Amino acid sequence: MSTDAKGFPLPSSIKVVPGTEDAQAAYPYYTQFVPEDDQKFWFYNSMHFPEPMHHFDMITAEAAYVAMGAFNTRVHVLPTAKGVDHRIINGRVYIGGVVVTDPEEIAERVEEFQQRAFYYYEHWEDLYAQWKDKMKALIAEAQALPSPSLPKYEPVETFKEGDAVPASHDLLKVYQQQIEGYHRMWHHHFEFLLLGYGAYMTFFEFCKKAFPEISDQAISRMVAGMEAEIFRPDEEVKRLARRAVELGVDHHFTDDMDIDQVLADLDAVGSAGKDWLGELETSRDPWFNVSSGDGFYHYHRSWQDDLSLPFAALPGYIEKIKAGTNIERPTEQLIEEREQLVQDYRDLLDTEEEKAAYDELITLAHRVFPYVEGHKFYCEHWYTNLFFNKIREFGALLAEHDFFGPDGREEDVFHLTQYELESAIIDLMLSWGVGAEPRGPKHWPALVEQRKAAIAEWDKHTTPPALGNVPDAIDDPAINMLWGITRENLDSWLDDGSENDKELKGFAACSGVVEGTARVVKSVSEISRIQPGDILVCQVTNPTWSPIFQKIGAAVSDIGGSMSHMAIVAREYGLPAVVGTGKATTRIKDGQRVRVDGGKGTVTILDDEPALEDA
Amino acid sequence: MQAVAWFKDVGIADRPTVGGKGGSLGELTQAGIDVPPGFVVTTAAFEQFLAKLEKIEPIRPKVEALDPNDLGAATKLSEQLRARLMGEAMPAEVEDALRTAHAELCADGQPVAVRSSATTEDAEDASFAGLQDTFLWVLDAEAMIYYVRECWASLYSVESMTYRRKQDFPEEGVAMAVVCQRMVDARCAGVMFTRSPTTGDKSVITIEGAWGLGSAVVSGEVTPDKWVLGKITGEISSREISDKHARQVPAEGGGIIEVENGDDKRSVPCLTDDELLALREVGRRIEKHYGKAQDIEWALDQDGKVLLLQSRPETVWAMKDAEAKPAVAPGTNAMSHVMGIFTGGTKK
Numbered sequence: 001m002s003t004d005a006k007g008f009p010l011p012s013s014i015k016v017v018p019g020t021e022d023a024q025a026a027y028p029y030y031t032q033f034v035p036e037d038d039q040k041f042w043f044y045n046s047m048h049f050p051e052p053m054h055h056f057d058m059i060t061a062e063a064a065y066v067a068m069g070a071f072n073t074r075v076h077v078l079p080t081a082k083g084v085d086h087r088i089i090n091g092r093v094y095i096g097g098v099v100v101t102d103p104e105e106i107a108e109r110v111e112e113f114q115q116r117a118f119y120y121y122e123h124w125e126d127l128y129a130q131w132k133d134k135m136k137a138l139i140a141e142a143q144a145l146p147s148p149s150l151p152k153y154e155p156v157e158t159f160k161e162g163d164a165v166p167a168s169h170d171l172l173k174v175y176q177q178q179i180e181g182y183h184r185m186w187h188h189h190f191e192f193l194l195l196g197y198g199a200y201m202t203f204f205e206f207c208k209k210a211f212p213e214i215s216d217q218a219i220s221r222m223v224a225g226m227e228a229e230i231f232r233p234d235e236e237v238k239r240l241a242r243r244a245v246e247l248g249v250d251h252h253f254t255d256d257m258d259i260d261q262v263l264a265d266l267d268a269v270g271s272a273g274k275d276w277l278g279e280l281e282t283s284r285d286p287w288f289n290v291s292s293g294d295g296f297y298h299y300h301r302s303w304q305d306d307l308s309l310p311f312a313a314l315p316g317y318i319e320k321i322k323a324g325t326n327i328e329r330p331t332e333q334l335i336e337e338r339e340q341l342v343q344d345y346r347d348l349l350d351t352e353e354e355k356a357a358y359d360e361l362i363t364l365a366h367r368v369f370p371y372v373e374g375h376k377f378y379c380e381h382w383y384t385n386l387f388f389n390k391i392r393e394f395g396a397l398l399a400e401h402d403f404f405g406p407d408g409r410e411e412d413v414f415h416l417t418q419y420e421l422e423s424a425i426i427d428l429m430l431s432w433g434v435g436a437e438p439r440g441p442k443h444w445p446a447l448v449e450q451r452k453a454a455i456a457e458w459d460k461h462t463t464p465p466a467l468g469n470v471p472d473a474i475d476d477p478a479i480n481m482l483w484g485i486t487r488e489n490l491d492s493w494l495d496d497g498s499e500n501d502k503e504l505k506g507f508a509a510c511s512g513v514v515e516g517t518a519r520v521v522k523s524v525s526e527i528s529r530i531q532p533g534d535i536l537v538c539q540v541t542n543p544t545w546s547p548i549f550q551k552i553g554a555a556v557s558d559i560g561g562s563m564s565h566m567a568i569v570a571r572e573y574g575l576p577a578v579v580g581t582g583k584a585t586t587r588i589k590d591g592q593r594v595r596v597d598g599g600k601g602t603v604t605i606l607d608d609e610p611a612l613e614d615a
Numbered sequence: 616m617q618a619v620a621w622f623k624d625v626g627i628a629d630r631p632t633v634g635g636k637g638g639s640l641g642e643l644t645q646a647g648i649d650v651p652p653g654f655v656v657t658t659a660a661f662e663q664f665l666a667k668l669e670k671i672e673p674i675r676p677k678v679e680a681l682d683p684n685d686l687g688a689a690t691k692l693s694e695q696l697r698a699r700l701m702g703e704a705m706p707a708e709v710e711d712a713l714r715t716a717h718a719e720l721c722a723d724g725q726p727v728a729v730r731s732s733a734t735t736e737d738a739e740d741a742s743f744a745g746l747q748d749t750f751l752w753v754l755d756a757e758a759m760i761y762y763v764r765e766c767w768a769s770l771y772s773v774e775s776m777t778y779r780r781k782q783d784f785p786e787e788g789v790a791m792a793v794v795c796q797r798m799v800d801a802r803c804a805g806v807m808f809t810r811s812p813t814t815g816d817k818s819v820i821t822i823e824g825a826w827g828l829g830s831a832v833v834s835g836e837v838t839p840d841k842w843v844l845g846k847i848t849g850e851i852s853s854r855e856i857s858d859k860h861a862r863q864v865p866a867e868g869g870g871i872i873e874v875e876n877g878d879d880k881r882s883v884p885c886l887t888d889d890e891l892l893a894l895r896e897v898g899r900r901i902e903k904h905y906g907k908a909q910d911i912e913w914a915l916d917q918d919g920k921v922l923l924l925q926s927r928p929e930t931v932w933a934m935k936d937a938e939a940k941p942a943v944a945p946g947t948n949a950m951s952h953v954m955g956i957f958t959g960g961t962k963k
Contacts, residue, residue, distance in 0.1 A: 215845065215848070
């Protein structure tokens with residue numbers, strides 16, 4: 001077995017796309033590839049960052065890797081793995097694990113880890129309750145941050161009642177607090193993540209050993225949580241549908257509605273309409289703080305900011321309610337089924353030792369599960385949404401002061417790195433105080449244009465799934481758990497090209513065979529194109545897309561493992577799904593007929609013609 | 616004891632008189648599983664017949680006197696005994712019992728299957744009872760009685776007799792029960808294992824099936840379709856649809872013939888998902904009844920109804936289990952499993 005014959009390109013052989021050199025150089029120096037990086041193995045983190053990164057959005061990668069590294073290396077002290085290094089080229093994030101190989105160091109770390117992990121597992125429920133309080137306090141802190149603004153003259157209250165520090169200082173304070181808060185959020189995120197996934201995975205592996213042919217799906221169903229916050233947004237949409245019927249305003253919700261018009265109409269039709277709007281407000285805070293993406297990019301907007309997703313689901317739910325169909329999530333039945341499943345598999349075990357280990361591991365998996373599923377709502381959704389919106393406010397303020405040129409928009413702020421943004425804020429602070437023109441309007445517009453062009457360019461180029469020589473084994477438990485990357489995966493990436501071009505393989509997320517028209521959907525704004533029975537093809541979905549699961553025939557995604565959130569939710573809805581196909585959105589053309597076999601994890605393209613466009 | 620025992624009246628404990636197959640079919644019938652109706656010609660019928668023959672000329676003493684290494688003598692004795700078992704008159708009460716039972720079972724002239732049903736564990740070995748005889752699509756009482764005699768006669772095949780002599784088994788008590796069962800004109804049929812034949816996984820059920828009668832699958836003449844189902848979850852995790860070139864169907868004058876499958880059948884799955892799930896249900900019930908993994912023969916009649924033709928304990932993996940393979944080392948706790956995950960590949 002020669003690894004040389006089959007390797008990925010070396011980092012040094014990857015060229016910056018011509019014309020984008022300056023935009024590439026604008027990423028921080030510590031994220032640029034250097035010659036020594038050729039010695040290491042890297043893979044493209046397409047799971048979290050499937051699109052070229054806006055310069056500001058890099059903070060998500062950075063803050064996450066700061067926190068993950070600190071927890072793996074110094075807090076939990078994982079025996080064989082430290083953090084992950086990250087590099088960026090052509091807007092793409094590559095990561096590589098740092099493993100511990102020295103037996104003495106491993107032994108020392110095992111000692112530490114055992115004590116620390118044991119403490120967490122022992123006190124999990126209490127620690128998780130405290131964790132939620134910490135997160136809620138952090139969210140409250142972010143919500144309390146004022147919108148940045150600069151008055152013409154400081155109000156007299158500033159010195160009569162306040163501390164006589166002028167508004168310009170608040171810009172810096174709010175910005176820095178917001179950046180600090182974002183980092184803190186990621187530390188909270190990683191406080192339980194690896195330990196939670198680890199316990200979950202341990203149960204998985206035990207089951208795979210005891211029942212070699214058990215499906216991931218069956219194991220997930222044994223662990224599946226019932227009250228995770230991530231299901232709540234969809235429950236709220238159902239509640240709103242029910243209230244619409246009860247209040248007699250359901251006819252306002254149609255497949256091609258104009259949401260603003262509907263809201264205005266409801267406000268005008270009297271008390272029933274106003275009551276429903278009141279219900280909407282109740283649901284929105286906090287449950288609509290879910291991102292329509294996975295919350296890693298600034299343009300993954302929340303339901304709070306863009307109601308199209310929950311509203312797209314309303315007509316379908318209303319129709320079902322009126323037809324007398326029960327749309328409630330059958331929680332009790334699900335719990336009963338889960339308990340039965342756990343019992344039935346237990347009965348198949350031969351020895352008392354096996355049964356005892358099984359009992360302990362399923363208990364542990366159930367214990368950690370609320371965090372595994374629930375943390376996303378607080379971290380990637382609610383907090384991240386607040387964070388990007390706060391940055392957007394700075395964008396609006398800078399745009400108002402012409403920092404992005406005469407046609408500048410608040411969104412342009414995301415083309416600046418976090419450090420550049422701080423300098424722009426200081427420029428504005430200076431000019432406000434000095435009473436002179438800021439320099440920004442002459443400096444930033446060209447850079448914003450340069451980066452817009454670079455991202456558009458990078459988006460046209462594919463990037464290798466990995467770089468460097470494939471290691472003999474991927475020993476990093478963190479990388480196995482979070483990215484599902486194993487030696488076998490890598491081999492299949494290398495084998496690419498020889499496969500059948502009519503068939504895509506992915507993880508079998510939820511069984512069932514369905515044929516239908518593919519709807520390749522890149523963002524939530526396209527959601528209205530989806531017709532009942534269509535097959536949703538997207539890069540990555542997550543539970544916040546679940547309201548439209550009632551409408552579609554099956555779901556296919558580029559990214560995600562059989563334990564990904566989409567897979568878990570698809571199973572909940574009994575929706576046939578294949579995840580982690582790698583390239584469904586590029587290989588399948590909108591409108592093609594496809595067959596999804598969610599049990600086998602295959603997607604077959606049934607039409608011939610549209611594929612020719614590719615050639 | 617009666618010469619004839621109906622399935623509904625016997626169980627696995629009656630093995631010494633109705634044989635393994637008869638006892639199992641009785642047991643399943645009593646457990647409420649859909650088994651095509653039938654009866655067992657018990658060892659008592661055999662003993663009565665043999666007693667009648669012995670009075671005319673000894674049988675068992677001749678077998679006991681046989682030198683197992685004298686193939687010529689064994690062949691001669693086998694031919695002679697077979698001729699007697701096939702040709703000499705049965706005691707009237709035995710023959711009457713068989714005819715009466717046949718008339719009751721096949722009131723509308725339905726065809727039956729006739730199968731030997733060995734009485735001891737060892738006897739399930741083909742070398743003991745000669746061939747495990749099976750005669751399909753037997754059309755009337757006359758033919759049925761003929762094949763019952765065939766089954767009895769198989770006890771005196773050369774292989775069977777020499778085997779018994781080599782093992783030095785006493786001839787006293789060597790007897791054969793015969794199962795007569797109404798036959799299903801199967802739309803499709805096959806086998807089902809309530810444990811994975813490849814990995815021994817107890818959480819899955821493997822089903823194999825092909826068009827027509829199950830004999831084509833059991834004999835290996837047709838590559839069957841194959842599915843793997845979650846025993847507990849019912850999910851269908853694997854489907855292998857094969858090219859089924861032919862099927863076995865009843866022949867007009869009795870017996871079976873093979874016919875080619877057209878394109879409407881060859882590569883078409885012989886079972887729907889609902890039928891697979893129905894089979895799984897039956898498999899689970901039988902396994903639960905016996906408390907161990909089963910190797911099952913099944914058929915679907917023309918209306919799609921699931922019928923059970925046979926069930927016996929799975930042996931291959933049961934033996935491997937006995938040899939050991941604990942999934943966990945004794946004394947391990949959850950934390951040590953978790954440590955395994957976190958130390959990953961470097962753990963030696």
